[in-house]
Amino acid sequence: MDSWIAIIRLDLALFLRDRKALVLLYLVPVLMAAFFGQLTGGTGGKAERSAIGLVLVDLDGSAASRGVVAAFTNDSTFAVVVTNEAAARDRVTAGRVPVGLVFPPGFSTNLLQGIFQSDRRPVVTLLFDPSHETERSLLEGMLVPKVVSGVADGLLNVDVGRDLIARGRTNILRAQRLPEIQRRLLLDSLAQADAFLESRRTSVARTNAVAGPAELPLPYRVDAQPLTRVAGARYNGFAHSFAGMSLQFVLMVMIDLAVGLLTERQSGTFRRLRAAPLSRATLLLGKATSYAIIALSTFVVSFAVAMSAFGVRIHGSWIGFVAVILALCYFSATLALALAAIGRTPKATRGLAIPVVLILLMLGGAWIPSFIFPSWVRTVSLWMPTGWGIEALDAMTWRGLDVSAVFLPVAGLVAVGTLLGGIAWRRFRWDGGPGS
Amino acid sequence: MNTEGSAPVVLAARNLVRRFGDRVAVDGISFEVRAGESVGLLGPNGAGKTTTFSMVTGLLRPDSGELLLGGAALVSDTDPIKRRLGLVPQDLALYEELDARRNLGFFAAIQGVGRSRIPEAVRSALEFVGLSDRADDRVGTFSGGMKRRLNLAAALLHDPDILLLDEPTVGVDPQSRNAIFDNIAELRRRGKTLLYTTHYMEEVERLCDRVIIIDRGRIVADDSLARLRHRAGAGAGAELRIELEEPAPETLTGILRDIPGIGSVRIDGRSVQVRVGSLAAGSSQVLGRLAEAGIGVRSFSAEPPNLEAVFLELTGRSLRDS
Ligand SMILES: Nc1ncnc2c1ncn2[C@@H]1O[C@H](COP(=O)(O)OP(=O)(O)O)[C@@H](O)[C@H]1O
Ligand SMILES: [Mg+2]
Numbered sequence: 076m077d078s079w080i081a082i083i084r085l086d087l088a089l090f091l092r093d094r095k096a097l098v099l100l101y102l103v104p105v106l107m108a109a110f111f112g113q114l115t116g117g118t119g120g121k122a123e124r125s126a127i128g129l130v131l132v133d134l135d136g137s138a139a140s141r142g143v144v145a146a147f148t149n150d151s152t153f154a155v156v157v158t159n160e161a162a163a164r165d166r167v168t169a170g171r172v173p174v175g176l177v178f179p180p181g182f183s184t185n186l187l188q189g190i191f192q193s194d195r196r197p198v199v200t201l202l203f204d205p206s207h208e209t210e211r212s213l214l215e216g217m218l219v220p221k222v223v224s225g226v227a228d229g230l231l232n233v234d235v236g237r238d239l240i241a242r243g244r245t246n247i248l249r250a251q252r253l254p255e256i257q258r259r260l261l262l263d264s265l266a267q268a269d270a271f272l273e274s275r276r277t278s279v280a281r282t283n284a285v286a287g288p289a290e291l292p293l294p295y296r297v298d299a300q301p302l303t304r305v306a307g308a309r310y311n312g313f314a315h316s317f318a319g320m321s322l323q324f325v326l327m328v329m330i331d332l333a334v335g336l337l338t339e340r341q342s343g344t345f346r347r348l349r350a351a352p353l354s355r356a357t358l359l360l361g362k363a364t365s366y367a368i369i370a371l372s373t374f375v376v377s378f379a380v381a382m383s384a385f386g387v388r389i390h391g392s393w394i395g396f397v398a399v400i401l402a403l404c405y406f407s408a409t410l411a412l413a414l415a416a417i418g419r420t421p422k423a424t425r426g427l428a429i430p431v432v433l434i435l436l437m438l439g440g441a442w443i444p445s446f447i448f449p450s451w452v453r454t455v456s457l458w459m460p461t462g463w464g465i466e467a468l469d470a471m472t473w474r475g476l477d478v479s480a481v482f483l484p485v486a487g488l489v490a491v492g493t494l495l496g497g498i499a500w501r502r503f504r505w506d507g508g509p510g511s
Numbered sequence: 512m513n514t515e516g517s518a519p520v521v522l523a524a525r526n527l528v529r530r531f532g533d534r535v536a537v538d539g540i541s542f543e544v545r546a547g548e549s550v551g552l553l554g555p556n557g558a559g560k561t562t563t564f565s566m567v568t569g570l571l572r573p574d575s576g577e578l579l580l581g582g583a584a585l586v587s588d589t590d591p592i593k594r595r596l597g598l599v600p601q602d603l604a605l606y607e608e609l610d611a612r613r614n615l616g617f618f619a620a621i622q623g624v625g626r627s628r629i630p631e632a633v634r635s636a637l638e639f640v641g642l643s644d645r646a647d648d649r650v651g652t653f654s655g656g657m658k659r660r661l662n663l664a665a666a667l668l669h670d671p672d673i674l675l676l677d678e679p680t681v682g683v684d685p686q687s688r689n690a691i692f693d694n695i696a697e698l699r700r701r702g703k704t705l706l707y708t709t710h711y712m713e714e715v716e717r718l719c720d721r722v723i724i725i726d727r728g729r730i731v732a733d734d735s736l737a738r739l740r741h742r743a744g745a746g747a748g749a750e751l752r753i754e755l756e757e758p759a760p761e762t763l764t765g766i767l768r769d770i771p772g773i774g775s776v777r778i779d780g781r782s783v784q785v786r787v788g789s790l791a792a793g794s795s796q797v798l799g800r801l802a803e804a805g806i807g808v809r810s811f812s813a814e815p816p817n818l819e820a821v822f823l824e825l826t827g828r829s830l831r832d833s
Contacts, residue, residue, distance in 0.1 A: 342602070342604070343600045343601075343602035343603055343604030343605075344604045344605065345604075346565075346570055346600045346604055347598065347600060347604045347618060347621070347665065347666075348621055349568070349570040349588075350568040350569065350570060350593065350596060350598040350600075351593065351618075351621045351622045351623070352588070352589045352590060352591055352593040352594055352622070352623055353621055354587070354588045354589045355588060357589075
């Protein structure tokens, strides 16, 4: 019993020794919980979600299509950019916007006729980034109410619809050979359509999102086109997950290495290094290089498996791919050194490194699709070097972009790595604890 | 004061001071070491020996004072003059996960031994400390004594001419300890300059020609071993140890104090310690008086005065229990 209590007391006393680690231990879970809770909806109040990027191309330019465009623009679910078709395709291909819609010429006319004749239905092209299936389905679902309300709005605002109906009625009345009974039926249905439009005028203003009746055929068809640069390239979910997971593993190993460096410093071997004609620069450079090599080996193994067993291909530039991997290794290695330099003790470094790495991975988009983040988090995400790296790997693998797509991410990773290296250089103390 | 007064000074410390917070670990230490000398730095734990070594090897910057290696101050971490130094740290400085050969290979490279010469340097260092047959075993599997020997070998790879040995035998079995002594004696014979810290005076007595005694960050004595002995024994004096047949009578102290030229007298039950000025005259007189008083002697021994006594005299404290 006494020894049991003695063990407990000793452990707690040891545990309480490292104040810095202690603060992290208690603070970090709270901060992380608050942070992740915020990401996943907070207290159920109107958490402000960030908008889904959407490019719209209106080749029709009619009142109806403009109504649909306006319906999307007014919906805060989407961040709409209206542009031409080539630009829209470019944006989606490069992964800058997850989804896009192209409304064809004659959209509104065909839409009205499509109500009665299924072969006249207009084809709306849905462009999407194959790694954003969620956004694509969401958009496809939202298209129905948007078209209904947008077309109605567009028509009602200028009374084009009723004008069309009026012209229809004229045509029907002029048609000589139409049997009287059919003439009456058509005129009746036009009158009903007219009344329907009239009723939409008032109800649309109140409920903007009435789903189209599911049992009726839609008055348009959707042609969904996944966009990647290379003709044969197909989206490969493994490409993305291997990028994310290998980076995750590399960063975990870096935590270990940072802690190991401090443990090594506490051991006598550093005294020997100090006594030798060796500079701190050589020491740090040596450490950084070995960490980078360890990181590189992880990436090489991961992608070798991804390519041989999971069909991952470099559809973009090999040079770009290698450049991104090397930049990530540089970034990871200097991150380890900076963490060790800032943490100073093994325990504190672990406490610091774990949340840093989790946030880097989380916000880098390794785990959760970024569109569910609140917009302020998305803004922060844009600053995550891990995110640059993962996106750049995506660009070189399944997206098949050319090498220019990695210039910026690689430059960013190198810049941040250099900054971290600078921090390590300034702050790392290589004389360990007491010598006796 | 030096035994090798003609050899050049290879290491000079002038007024070194180093504090850790409020504690002054080294408080104005000055000494010189000449080429080929073998100097013992003797002092109790916490005296400042390791801190002094750390300053000499550039691990710690002195708060004040000056250090000259071969007449020049260390200018940077990479100063090539550091190659003249070999440090055997007090704490084992080895990578336990790696085998002995890789450990030494790494330290040789760090010391600037050329790549082509490393295998030979490692081989001869291992042979020197008698670990050739364990070269490819993980250091973690070594006994404490073997690790100490490897710790010594790691300082020899670049063939430095000044060796700083910080308690190289601490916590080792007698066998390894003798092996390390033999190694150090051999290094001395090869003309290396040795600076050796310990709190075991037997080591200093066995290995050094000169002794610097440190206490609480200050030098309390710096002299040749012979002279320090002389000083402690006040001439060719000796320490007599007598074991009596019966517990000593009260009157014994008075009887012994009456003898001319007698030093300190300590009596504890049957055991008696007497410091005398001269071994021959002193011992015959002491034994004569005991016989006169009818006090039976079971055993008798005489020792020349040792550094323990010198330390006691200089600091008023014993070396071991401070
Ligand atoms: N890094 C350090 N931080 C704080 N105090 C130290 C440090 N190194 C040594 N000391 C203190 O300085 C004094 C001298 O230590 P040291 O030089 O190791 O003594 P020795 O080697 O003679 O046993 C001791 O009181 C010790 O506690
Ligand atoms: Mg010491």
